[in-house]
Amino acid sequence: MKNMELKAGDKLKIKGMVLDDADGFQIDLGCDKEDLALHFNPRFNDDLDGTVFVCNSKTAGCWGDEKRELNLTLQKGAEVKIVVTFSGHMFEVELPDEQEVHFPNREDMDLLNYLRIRGDFKLTSFKIC
Structure with a gap:
């Protein structure tokens, strides 16, 4: 999705189902697919750690x-709600069973207008609320 507006203080609430035969999925937020x-x-x-959450950023x-x-909460075949809170300098990803993942806004992006879930x-x- 392009041309959305996620700014500091906003939350992105995502609901869905992890497929039964899942290897993984991704949620990308940024300006475009080259700047996340x-x-x-x-x-x-x-291959390295089994079941994990990997967070990263991408510039140019x-x-x-x-x-x-370590992924302690998401399971194959499960319905889930994931909440991403954007505080400006940090992302907080809330997962089932109160697990949270924190990741810094490394590039200091102040407005995110690109979302891809695949x-x-x-x-x-x-x-977005």
């Missing part, structure tokens, strides 16, 4: 350093 403030990527079969098509955390996830609704 947040790349949130749950992986269920990661170049990835930054990955931040990895992979093994069936989106049922999303809302």
Whole structure:
């Protein structure tokens, strides 16, 4: 989705289902596909760590350093609600069972107008509030 407006203080609420045979999915927020403030990527079969959340940013098509955390909450075949809060300097991703992932706004983007959700996830609704 292009031309949306997510600014500091806003929340993005995403509901959907992780597919039964999921390898992973991603939620990207930024200016476009080459400039991402947040790349949130749950992986269920990661070669290094098994089931993890990978967060990253991308500037002019170049990835930054990955931040990895163990996935303690998302499961294949589960309906989930994910809330991304954008505070300006930080993203807070709220997951089921009160797990949270924090990731800095490395490029200090103040207005995010690009959202992409893809992979093994069936989106049922999303809302900016």
